[in-house]
Amino acid sequence: MNQNSSPVDYLPILLMFVVALGFVVTTMLASHWLGPKRKTKIKLDSFECGIESLGNARLPFAIKYFLVAILFVLFDIEVVFMYPWAVNFKELGMLGVIEVFSFIILLLIGFYYMLSKKALKWEE
């Protein structure tokens, strides 16, 4: 075997890439040109399970959905942090308890702020 390889030796790999890309592009273009098409208004309409689409999807909706979603993420992360703490409860000792509780208290201050701003009052 020849131990000294030159860049020319890798030409087949380049060739393979060209052929692979060429095959994909050619088949896609060929099917596009050869296939029959029927571009009517209904055909080009967006597909909504056969129901005629009504209005625009970009509608303004209540900010409360966003608030609830963000709150969910917040408390979700709180739970995520609690799991490793629960697993290593004994090793972390008193320090762990203080750290986790300070974290929860920070979150609860935020929760209290949110309640005082009436973020969960949907009727108002």
Place this chain on the structure above:
Amino acid sequence: MAKEIIKRTKLEIAKSPEGLEGPGFFATKLEDVVGLARKNSLWPLPFATSCCGIEFMATMASHYDLGRFGSERLSFSPRQADMLMVMGTIAKKMGPTLRQVYEQMAEPKWVLSVGACASTGGIFDTYSVLQGIDKIIPVDVYVPGCPPRPEQILEGVLKIQEMAQNESFRRRESDEYKKMLNSYGIE
């Protein structure tokens, strides 16, 4: 090696179309190649509304295995589907939905009407049920039965495969085809 396995196991693979064969080359008609490809890769769009849909589930499952005929990939978007399989009672309220789905399918498309209800309304001879989906969309193959057995559904799919293979390359562009669609009120 591959040929031996096929011989030993009664395995049937798609036959190449007729053409000019020689050492290192094979020439045939484009129409035949496209027909072969279309025939063996029909993607169904299941429109199952009642008990025929249950038979269809059996058809797709391992025992009957529609995948053997190149149709294992169900398409729930009409954009990628080739074959609309209407299985079950179509109420008149469902009619416009079915029609919209059919119209939004990409050409070329075929329709398989499975069961008595989809084909004729079946036992539901009432004001609320469409008396056959061919009142609103063109149907290629009808499968009788109430509900039909999976073998019958397979037979229907095979008939559509036959149509897909032998269809003229220009059929979908022809005036005749457009006239046929127009008779259903489809552009």
